[in-house]
Amino acid sequence: MKLLNLIKIASRSLSKNKMRVFLTMLGIIIGVASVISMLAIGEGSRQNIEASVSSLGTNTVMIYPGSVNQGGVRMGAGSYSTLTQKDADVLAARCEYLTEVSPVVMRSSQVIAGSQNWHTMVVGGYNSYISIRSLKIESGNLFSSGDQRNAAKVCVIGQTVSTNLFGEGTGPVGQFIRINSIPFRVIGLLEKKGQNTFGQDQDDIIIAPFSTVQKRMLSGMYVNNILASARSEGDMENAKEQVTEILRLQHKLSPDDEDDFTVRSQADIANVFGSISKVLTILLASIASISLLVGGIGIMNIMLVSVTERTREIGIRMAVGAKSRDVLFQFMIESVFISFIGGLIGILFGILVSQLVARFGGWPVVITASSVLLSFAFSAIVGIFFGWYPARKAAGLNPIDALRYE
Structure with missing residues (x-):
C-alpha cells in the first residue's frame, strides 16, 4: 500500500x-x-x-592572600594578610608574562555630596587597575602616576554613585565629595557596566589612587589582592607559574612550606x-x-x-x-x-x-x-x-x- x-x-x-x-x-x-x-x-x-567573567578584564590574573589549604585547615583565598604593595611592584618588574600589575585595597565607606549621601565601595589601585578591569572613562580623566605618588585626593566614580549623589544627567566631574569626612575631587566618570551574574552593581564604585586610600583611609601595609594582565590568553598559565615562583621567593618560603597566597586566572573562574x-x-x-x-x-x-x-x-x-x-x-x-x-x-x-x-x-x-x-x-x-x-x-x-x- x-x-x-x-x-x-x-x-x-x-x-x-x-x-x-x-x-x-x-x-x-x-x-x-x-x-x-x-x-x-x-x-x-x-x-x-x-x-x-569577561567584565573582570582581559587575560586577568588575580592573586589573593592566604592559601586554600593553610596548615592543614581549609581556608578561603583572602583569609590571611600576606600580600603587600611591594609584592605587586616586584611582580611588575620581574614577571615577563605580565603587562600590567596593580595592588588593590578596598573599603566600604559613606560618601557625602552636599545634602546627599551614599554608601559604596571605595577601591584603591594604580591607574593600571582601570585598564586591567577593562573599565572606560566616559567623561573627565583618570588619575595620573603623579596623583599616585602624591596620594592626591582625587577619584573617578561609577554611574550609580554619580546618580545617587548628583542626580540623573548631572555631570559629576569637577565636583567635590567627602569620603569618611575626607574631601575628594571627582576627576572622572566611568562608563556604565551594569550588574554581573551575581547581582552586584558594577557601577556602584569609587576608584582612587592606591596610595591615597591606603594612607588616608586605611592603616597597615597589606593589600586585599593584586590584579594583573597577562600578555595573552595563552600566557596565563605561564604567568600563574611565574607569579607563584616569584612570590614564594619574595615571601622566603621553603620548599616544604605551603603557598601563603592563591593565584587564579580568568580562565580558571570561567571553567x-x-x-x-x-x-x-x-x-x-x-x-x-x-x-x-x-x-x-x-x-x-x-x-x-x-x-x-x-x-x-x-x-x-x-x-x-x-x-x-x-x-x-x-x-x-x-x-x-x-x-x-x-x-x-x-x-x-x-x-x-x-x-x-x-x-x-x-x-x-x-x-x-x-x-x-x-x-x-x-x-x-x-x-x-x-x-x-x-x-x-x-x-x-x-x-x-x-x-x-x-
Missing part, C-alpha cells in the same frame, strides 16, 4: 477521536516546551556567566562557572525530559487502546489484502503524527514560556537552533519508540481471530 494512502487512513482514524488525540498530544507538548525552556535558561545563564552551568543545564533538561517520556508512555497507552478497539477493522483490512507491514506502518504513522504535531506545538509553547520567563522573571534566556532541533528530534524518537509496540501488536493479529473479536 502506498505511503500516501497510509497517511490518509491514519489521519482519518485520528480525526475520529480529536479529544483523545489532543490529550495524548498534551504530554508531548508539555515535554518539548519544558526541554526548550530549560535549555534556554541554561544557555542564557552560561552566556551571562561568560559576560560577567569553574562553565562546568557548574553545564551540569545545571543537563540536570534541568533531564528533569524536563521526564515529562516527555511520560508523554511517550501516554502515546503507547492510547495506541494500545486503539488497537484493541479497532481489532475487527484490522481483521477486515487484512482479509481484503492488507499486509502486516501496512498495518504496522499505519499505526506507526499515527504515533509519529501525534508526536510530530505535539513537538511543533511544544516548540512554539516553549519559546513563549522562555520569553515570559525573561520578561517577568528577569532571567537571561537564549533559545538556540540546536535546542529546538534536539527537542523536536527527541519528540520524534519518543513517537517511534513508544509507538512501535502497539503497531507491532496490531500487525501481528491473526485476521480470523480479529474478525471474530467483539
Whole structure:
C-alpha cells in the first residue's frame, strides 16, 4: 500500500477521536516546551556567566592572600594578610608574562555630596587597575602616576554613585565629595557596566589612587589582592607559574612550606562557572525530559487502546489484502503524527514560556537552533519508540481471530 494512502487512513482514524488525540498530544507538548525552556535558561545563564567573567578584564590574573589549604585547615583565598604593595611592584618588574600589575585595597565607606549621601565601595589601585578591569572613562580623566605618588585626593566614580549623589544627567566631574569626612575631587566618570551574574552593581564604585586610600583611609601595609594582565590568553598559565615562583621567593618560603597566597586566572573562574552551568543545564533538561517520556508512555497507552478497539477493522483490512507491514506502518504513522504535531506545538509553547520567563522573571534566556532541533528530534524518537509496540501488536493479529473479536 502506498505511503500516501497510509497517511490518509491514519489521519482519518485520528480525526475520529480529536479529544483523545489532543490529550495524548498534551504530554508531548508539555515535554518539548519544558526541554526548550530549560535549555534556554541554561544557555542564557552560561552566556551571562561568560559576560560577567569577561567584565573582570582581559587575560586577568588575580592573586589573593592566604592559601586554600593553610596548615592543614581549609581556608578561603583572602583569609590571611600576606600580600603587600611591594609584592605587586616586584611582580611588575620581574614577571615577563605580565603587562600590567596593580595592588588593590578596598573599603566600604559613606560618601557625602552636599545634602546627599551614599554608601559604596571605595577601591584603591594604580591607574593600571582601570585598564586591567577593562573599565572606560566616559567623561573627565583618570588619575595620573603623579596623583599616585602624591596620594592626591582625587577619584573617578561609577554611574550609580554619580546618580545617587548628583542626580540623573548631572555631570559629576569637577565636583567635590567627602569620603569618611575626607574631601575628594571627582576627576572622572566611568562608563556604565551594569550588574554581573551575581547581582552586584558594577557601577556602584569609587576608584582612587592606591596610595591615597591606603594612607588616608586605611592603616597597615597589606593589600586585599593584586590584579594583573597577562600578555595573552595563552600566557596565563605561564604567568600563574611565574607569579607563584616569584612570590614564594619574595615571601622566603621553603620548599616544604605551603603557598601563603592563591593565584587564579580568568580562565580558571570561567571553567569553574562553565562546568557548574553545564551540569545545571543537563540536570534541568533531564528533569524536563521526564515529562516527555511520560508523554511517550501516554502515546503507547492510547495506541494500545486503539488497537484493541479497532481489532475487527484490522481483521477486515487484512482479509481484503492488507499486509502486516501496512498495518504496522499505519499505526506507526499515527504515533509519529501525534508526536510530530505535539513537538511543533511544544516548540512554539516553549519559546513563549522562555520569553515570559525573561520578561517577568528577569532571567537571561537564549533559545538556540540546536535546542529546538534536539527537542523536536527527541519528540520524534519518543513517537517511534513508544509507538512501535502497539503497531507491532496490531500487525501481528491473526485476521480470523480479529474478525471474530467483539
